[in-house]
Amino acid sequence: MARKSHDPLxxxxxxxxxxxxxxxAEIGRAAKHFGLDCYPHQLEIISAxxxxxxxxxxxxxxxxxxxxxxxxxxxTENRYRRGQMGLAYExxxxxxxxxxxxxxxxxxxxxxxxxxxxxYGHNSFFKGNHLFVQWTSADAIIDYLVFxxxxxxECEERYGQEAVEQLLDAxxxxxxxxxxxxxxxxxxxxxxxxxxQKERADYLQSQVNHLWRTVPAKSxxxxxxxxxxxxxxxxxxxxxxxxxxxxxLEPWHREVxxxxxxxxxxxxxxxxxxxxxxxxxxFWHYTILxxxxxxxxxxxxxxxxxxxxxxxxxxxxxYNSQYYSGVNPYALGFALWRDLRRICEHPTDEDRQWFPELxxxxxxxxxxMAMNNYKDESFIAQYLSPKLxxxxxxxAVLDDDDRPKLRINAIHDERxxxxxxxxxxxxxxxxxxEPNIQVWNVDLRGDRSLTLRYFSYQRRPLAEDYESVLxxxxxxxxxxxxxxxxxxxxxxxLLAEKKAQKPIGSQA
Amino acid sequence: xTHIIDRRFDSKNKSSVNRSRFLKRFxxxxxxxxxxxxxxxxxKDLDDEKKISIPGREIAEPRFSHGSxxxxxxxxxxxDRFTVGEELDRPQGGGEGMGSHASxxxxxxxxxxxxxxxxxxxxxxxxxxxxxxxxxxxxxxxxDHRRRRAGYTQTGVPANMNLPRTMRGAAGxxxxxxxxxxxxxxxxxxxxEHLLRERNEEDPEVKRIRKEITLHRARLGxxxxxxxxxxxxxxxxxxxxxSTQAVMFCLLxxxxxxxxxxxxxxxxxxxxxYLFLTRNYERIEVVFIRHHTSAEEVDEDVFFxxxxxxxxxxxxxxxxxxxxxxxxxxxxxWNIYGAQASDGDNWQEDSPVCSKLLDQxxxxxxxxxxxxxxxxxxxxxxxxxxxxxxAHPGVFAVQRIANHKDIYPVFHxxxxxxx
Numbered sequence: 008m009a010r011k012s013h014d015p016l017x018x019x020x021x022x023x024x025x026x027x028x029x030x031x032a033e034i035g036r037a038a039k040h041f042g043l044d045c046y047p048h049q050l051e052i053i054s055a056x057x058x059x060x061x062x063x064x065x066x067x068x069x070x071x072x073x074x075x076x077x078x079x080x081x082x083t084e085n086r087y088r089r090g091q092m093g094l095a096y097e098x099x100x101x102x103x104x105x106x107x108x109x110x111x112x113x114x115x116x117x118x119x120x121x122x123x124x125x126x127y128g129h130n131s132f133f134k135g136n137h138l139f140v141q142w143t144s145a146d147a148i149i150d151y152l153v154f155x156x157x158x159x160x161e162c163e164e165r166y167g168q169e170a171v172e173q174l175l176d177a178x179x180x181x182x183x184x185x186x187x188x189x190x191x192x193x194x195x196x197x198x199x200x201x202x203x204q205k206e207r208a209d210y211l212q213s214q215v216n217h218l219w220r221t222v223p224a225k226s227x228x229x230x231x232x233x234x235x236x237x238x239x240x241x242x243x244x245x246x247x248x249x250x251x252x253x254x255x256l257e258p259w260h261r262e263v264x265x266x267x268x269x270x271x272x273x274x275x276x277x278x279x280x281x282x283x284x285x286x287x288x289x290f291w292h293y294t295i296l297x298x299x300x301x302x303x304x305x306x307x308x309x310x311x312x313x314x315x316x317x318x319x320x321x322x323x324x325x326y327n328s329q330y331y332s333g334v335n336p337y338a339l340g341f342a343l344w345r346d347l348r349r350i351c352e353h354p355t356d357e358d359r360q361w362f363p364e365l366x367x368x369x370x371x372x373x374x375x376m377a378m379n380n381y382k383d384e385s386f387i388a389q390y391l392s393p394k395l396x397x398x399x400x401x402x403a404v405l406d407d408d409d410r411p412k413l414r415i416n417a418i419h420d421e422r423x424x425x426x427x428x429x430x431x432x433x434x435x436x437x438x439x440x441e442p443n444i445q446v447w448n449v450d451l452r453g454d455r456s457l458t459l460r461y462f463s464y465q466r467r468p469l470a471e472d473y474e475s476v477l478x479x480x481x482x483x484x485x486x487x488x489x490x491x492x493x494x495x496x497x498x499x500x501l502l503a504e505k506k507a508q509k510p511i512g513s514q515a
Numbered sequence: 516x517t518h519i520i521d522r523r524f525d526s527k528n529k530s531s532v533n534r535s536r537f538l539k540r541f542x543x544x545x546x547x548x549x550x551x552x553x554x555x556x557x558x559k560d561l562d563d564e565k566k567i568s569i570p571g572r573e574i575a576e577p578r579f580s581h582g583s584x585x586x587x588x589x590x591x592x593x594x595d596r597f598t599v600g601e602e603l604d605r606p607q608g609g610g611e612g613m614g615s616h617a618s619x620x621x622x623x624x625x626x627x628x629x630x631x632x633x634x635x636x637x638x639x640x641x642x643x644x645x646x647x648x649x650x651x652x653x654x655x656x657x658x659d660h661r662r663r664r665a666g667y668t669q670t671g672v673p674a675n676m677n678l679p680r681t682m683r684g685a686a687g688x689x690x691x692x693x694x695x696x697x698x699x700x701x702x703x704x705x706x707x708e709h710l711l712r713e714r715n716e717e718d719p720e721v722k723r724i725r726k727e728i729t730l731h732r733a734r735l736g737x738x739x740x741x742x743x744x745x746x747x748x749x750x751x752x753x754x755x756x757x758s759t760q761a762v763m764f765c766l767l768x769x770x771x772x773x774x775x776x777x778x779x780x781x782x783x784x785x786x787x788x789y790l791f792l793t794r795n796y797e798r799i800e801v802v803f804i805r806h807h808t809s810a811e812e813v814d815e816d817v818f819f820x821x822x823x824x825x826x827x828x829x830x831x832x833x834x835x836x837x838x839x840x841x842x843x844x845x846x847x848x849w850n851i852y853g854a855q856a857s858d859g860d861n862w863q864e865d866s867p868v869c870s871k872l873l874d875q876x877x878x879x880x881x882x883x884x885x886x887x888x889x890x891x892x893x894x895x896x897x898x899x900x901x902x903x904x905x906a907h908p909g910v911f912a913v914q915r916i917a918n919h920k921d922i923y924p925v926f927h928x929x930x931x932x933x934x
Contacts (some may be wrong), residue, residue, distance in 0.1 A: 024519055031517050057522060060529040075576055077537030080530040082631035085566075101694075126517075172540070176589065180577055233788055325593020334592060402594040412602040418594055430588045442579050449516045449567040467585030473579035479577075 016304045020114040024216040027109070030119045031126070033304055037295045038127040042371055045130040046106040046145060049301060050122065058098070058110055059083050059480055065274070068099045068106065069152045075177050081087050099125035101133040103145040116312040123295045128288030135379050138276035144298045149274060155266045162259050174260060174511065177479035178246065178267035184272040184444055185246030208258030241445035241460065246271070254455060255485035255512045279382045279437055286340015287378055293341070337464060339399070345372060345387070357393055388432035393424045398506070403430050447491065458485040460504065463494050469502070477505045485510035538635065544569045549640050550923040553787065565636040571627040641791055660753040671748025680747035688745060693738055696731045703728050731763040760798040761850035763789060766832045768857035770807040777889045780916055781856035782819050784887055787926050788854050796850065802839060804831035812839065829861045829896060830868040837876055846880040853877070853884040859894030866899040873903050878910055885929050886913045
């Protein structure tokens with residue numbers, strides 16, 4: 008009983024497989040009409056419990072086992088049961104084919120919204136944005152996760168669950184320092200991964216041995232003034248550094264570190280493009296469904312329900328509301344994309360002055376260009392318009408702990424636009440949001456101690472638990488580790504030093 | 516082409532491994548929390564799912580991150596009154612309004628709260644606990660029988676006849692016995708057909724064949740549809756089944772010296788014991804005996820809530836217990852447990868009577884008898900019971916509880932697995 012094209016789409020709140028197919032076909036047609044380029048996708052119907060499972064394993068359909076995922080699950084379950092939170096309507100996985108989850112409990116309207124949002128919006132972002140293209144391998148991620156899970160399960164069998172758990176704990180603690188921010192990561196491939204694993208294990212071990220074997224040539228008459236540091240350049244990817252250089256690790260330790268590192272790397276682009284990505288998906292579900300409505304395919308009832316959910320998502324409460332929790336990335340992102348379209352289609356004089364090359368251009372071209380080439384920080388720095396700042400009534404507050412009071416530094420007026428834009432962009436700069444900690448030196452000739460250096464920015468201190476992170480690091484490194492702080496003025500002070508209490512490999 | 520996959524019937528508990536790993540890893544913390552929950556809850560609600568709260572600090576996953584302090588530029592929305600250069604006070608406590616430090620997932624770090632299922636809860640709570648003498652005793656003494664199917668037999672009562680089996684046997688027999696006759700008939704009919712093409716009915720050969728066919732047909736006709744030989748009956752055997760029923764005697768002192776607080780402590784102890792027994796026995800009965808100078812059997816409500824005053828004669832309760840066992844719970848059929856709670860302030864002359872009663876009459880009938888004394892200092896009953904304990908190690912135990920925080924450790928001590 009195929010639905011003829013251009014008949015109105017099914018209505019009512021109950022969904023069926025046929026109606027989902029119908030919606031998907033029409034939404035796909037509209038997406039094509041607008042020129043969205045997507046991976047093929049796969050819609051998976053799941054129950055609320057399965058959604059919680061997916062939550063707990065950071066959204067991935069397969070993952071290795073670890074207690075922290077269990078903790079996550081218990082927390083989610085508890086909040087969900089007490090009604091403190093609803094579950095997200097959707098989870099979408101950056102893979103090829105792109106996997107979007109539809110929750111069983113959703114109404115037909117919500118399913119259509121999720122399909123447009125996730126299966127076309129996010130999907131095209133994954134395929135088009137340069138960060139995702141360069142840094143993640145959509146074709147291989149699922150295979151890689153399967154490999155990772157099996158490998159870790161194998162390790163558990165061979166070396167004991169406790170040993171693996173301890174290693175993973177340590178890796179997780181350093182996970183946010185396990186990404187390359189500037190270098191491009193090589194593509195993942197399951198086959199290569201497997202065949203190379205053995206090779207890599209042997210090679211790595213030999214490299215490490217080589218590093219430590221080097222007997223220092225006796226320097227004549229006192230050591231030379233400039234002792235060369237190792238690594239020569241500070242290394243930002245701590246897990247990478249450990250994988251390659253930590254002296255006491257066995258090959259399987261290195262492989263597990265690598266797995267955690269690869270997964271961290273996979274999620275890195277998502278953290279850099281939250282506003283853009285969510286905004287993009289929201290913009291497209293809004294645009295596509297409105298387009299279908301204009302074509303007469305959707306009923307008024309559908310639109311009411313859809314707009315109700317949509318406005319909930321893009322709501323931005325003001326600073327003095329009890330619901331306020333910072334700038335809502337959905338609201339900001341959605342507004343940015345819509346505003347960009349407006350600047351292209353209906354520019355004002357102000358827009359012509361601020362965005363001369365955008366005003367009047369083809370909106371689709373402009374939007375796709377922006378989607379392909381930016382991340383949150385640069386996107387905001389480039390496209391946040393004065394009108395948007397006025398709409399959001401943005402203002403900047405300087406919180407300096409040397410001053411007794413807060414100071415309003417900029418508001419949405421002529422003098423403040425540029426400052427506001429820069430400050431907001433900076434807010435989404437991962438580099439300044441997360442502490443900049445790098446591997447500074449290893450005392451190769453002495454006690455093998457490892458020194459990290461924290462380059463503090465605007466006098467911000469590290470959160471207290473750096474001591475426990477350092478303990479994990481000492482465990483992995485096997486020898487003493489130190490953490491120094493270098494202020495912007497260049498002063499250096501030692502924050503903490505940890506001896507390896509029970510280094511890795513020393514079996515209890 | 517889009518694929519729609521229905522995953523709803525896939526396994527639901529993908530996280531169960533991770534969940535149990537979490538529980539295992541923080542076993543000590545959770546156990547402590549479980550102990551606290553026990554001390555807080557009443558006798559009835561020990562059965563539901565349990566909300567557990569453990570300190571978030573202990574299970575935190577540390578990461579490098581910025582702490583508070585330094586210089587920050589915060590961007591907020593909805594400006595309704597601020598102008599550039601204005602200075603304002605820092606909001607109290609953070610979080611509200613200017614919201615500089617709401618934790619990223621909105622979750623307080625003070626306590627991590629989650630829910631255990633009943634199974635998990637009891638599992639953790641009764642870990643390393645065992646009922647003394649459980650297996651040894653009831654295998655030796657308490658045997659019940661249970662009927663279990665054990666195939667088929669050729670004899671039996673009509674009610675047990677198994678029709679499918681019987682019909683199957685009959686069909687088989689008919690094929691086996693009649694098969695050669697059927698083959699013969701087919702063969703002869705084939706010959707006859709050939710003969711009749713050339714010869715007529717009067718031919719002697721045709722007549723012979725016809726006669727033979729009739730003979731075989733008759734043989735087939737004589738075969739019974741069902742022979743007594745075919746009959747099959749369901750067969751049952753009786754297998755011995757250790758009885759898993761138990762009776763628990765709660766003996767409570769309600770004399771004037773037992774105040775509300777002490778009774779509460781006793782009640783919690785009884786509740787624990789009850790819960791513990793339900794995990795080990797299919798059926799369990801509870802007998803409540805309260806006493807001051809005389810003892811009476813009461814229901815649960817009266818047992819815990821009514822007030823009495825007067826002196827104390829413990830032996831009255833023990834005598835009543837013995838009488839009830841003799842009339843209602845023969846020890847060959849029941850696992851009998853006794854738990855007595857008192858402040859130990861017995862009438863001086865009565866204590867030796869008690870120990871004698873236990874020693875000679877009650878303990879031989881019992882699996883286990885636990886006496887808890889709710890008092891700071893040992894009382895006269897305590898000393899008498901100590902003697903009984905030495906005489907019957909493993910069956911008789913005494914412990915003292917000063918306040919209700921001790922319940923869990925004492926309970927633990929009483930039922931600790933002894934390897």
